[in-house]
Amino acid sequence: MRVGVSERFQATLCAIPFCKQRTPVSQHARVLTPEEYVFSEEPYYEPVGDEVAIFEAAYKNRLPVLLKGPTGCGKTRFMEHMAWRLQRPLLTVSCHDDLTASDLVGRFLIRGGETLWVDGPLARAVRNGSICYLDEVVEARKDTTVVIHPLGDDRRVLPMEKIGELLVAPPEFCLAMSYNPGYQSVLKDLKQSTRQRFVALEFDYPDAALEQKILQKESGIDAQTARQLVKFAQMTRNLKGQGLDEGASTRLLVHAAKLMTAGIPPVAACRSSIAQALTDDPDMLSAVNELSTSLF
Numbered sequence: 001m002r003v004g005v006s007e008r009f010q011a012t013l014c015a016i017p018f019c020k021q022r023t024p025v026s027q028h029a030r031v032l033t034p035e036e037y038v039f040s041e042e043p044y045y046e047p048v049g050d051e052v053a054i055f056e057a058a059y060k061n062r063l064p065v066l067l068k069g070p071t072g073c074g075k076t077r078f079m080e081h082m083a084w085r086l087q088r089p090l091l092t093v094s095c096h097d098d099l100t101a102s103d104l105v106g107r108f109l110i111r112g113g114e115t116l117w118v119d120g121p122l123a124r125a126v127r128n129g130s131i132c133y134l135d136e137v138v139e140a141r142k143d144t145t146v147v148i149h150p151l152g153d154d155r156r157v158l159p160m161e162k163i164g165e166l167l168v169a170p171p172e173f174c175l176a177m178s179y180n181p182g183y184q185s186v187l188k189d190l191k192q193s194t195r196q197r198f199v200a201l202e203f204d205y206p207d208a209a210l211e212q213k214i215l216q217k218e219s220g221i222d223a224q225t226a227r228q229l230v231k232f233a234q235m236t237r238n239l240k241g242q243g244l245d246e247g248a249s250t251r252l253l254v255h256a257a258k259l260m261t262a263g264i265p266p267v268a269a270c271r272s273s274i275a276q277a278l279t280d281d282p283d284m285l286s287a288v289n290e291l292s293t294s295l296f
């Protein structure tokens, strides 16, 4: 279990009255408030370069951080690892094109005949001194993205216009965001005035030896099979722009390795977890499947 929750917190949750009216919670499910989302165990992360040192230096200097890189290359895992290192709660907001400034900052809600102010995740993170991670930030509307501007420069404040407050971020607060360059249209690119507030870290798939190590650690697969999977991934990455939008990510390799360790034959594992995830095009599918048959 990667997220630690204190006994005290579990007791608090049960005491919240409206929790009782919700769908009953399975004994294996856990409900966390963002402030309690602190990692008690180290999330496994293999550094690829100097990203850990740069993030730590940025954090110390209260600079926001932008993670760029293709899907499944370790950005989220890196954030989890950094949150653990810095022992701060990690609050992730998945951005989409309906996300409004109120979704981030907060809104008035009517509950039991009373009007209550409810902080949005960004305001909660600022108050609590958490790390706020805006995932896929280019998906958010531009008028939403600008609310982070005063937080992202040296003012480090969040104006809460609806309640007439200015929330000043404590030193522990950190703003981070990620995006996958290249997937979106020019219209969806980040504004210069947004991106130039951030220290940017570029992520990519790890080199072969490191990726093999990650696969072994994540799935328990043997070295030889892990090596072959990495080779397979590199072949699919060479097909990028030649029928495939993207090659197999480290995430897909981990999926394949997990299926294999569960007893699925390698070719079937690669077909289900990699080829089918990469494309629907019948010709590309058979080309990718042929690559895996040639290796396993």
Ligand SMILES: Nc1ncnc2c1ncn2[C@@H]1O[C@H](COP(=O)(O)OP(=O)(O)OP(=O)(O)O)[C@@H](O)[C@H]1O
Pocket (backbone or CB within 6 Å): 044, 045, 046, 047, 048, 069, 070, 071, 072, 073, 074, 075, 076, 077, 078, 180, 206, 214, 218, 250, 251, 254
């Ligand atoms: N450097 C790394 N160390 C450890 N595990 C890694 C690393 N890079 C990738 N992984 C593995 O790859 C998986 C996918 O990584 P992650 O979810 O962090 O990708 P992402 O870059 O956030 O992708 P997306 O942009 O789609 O959200 C992880 O769950 C982990 O198993």
Ligand SMILES: [Mg+2]
Pocket (backbone or CB within 6 Å): 075, 076, 077, 135
């Ligand atoms: Mg991610």
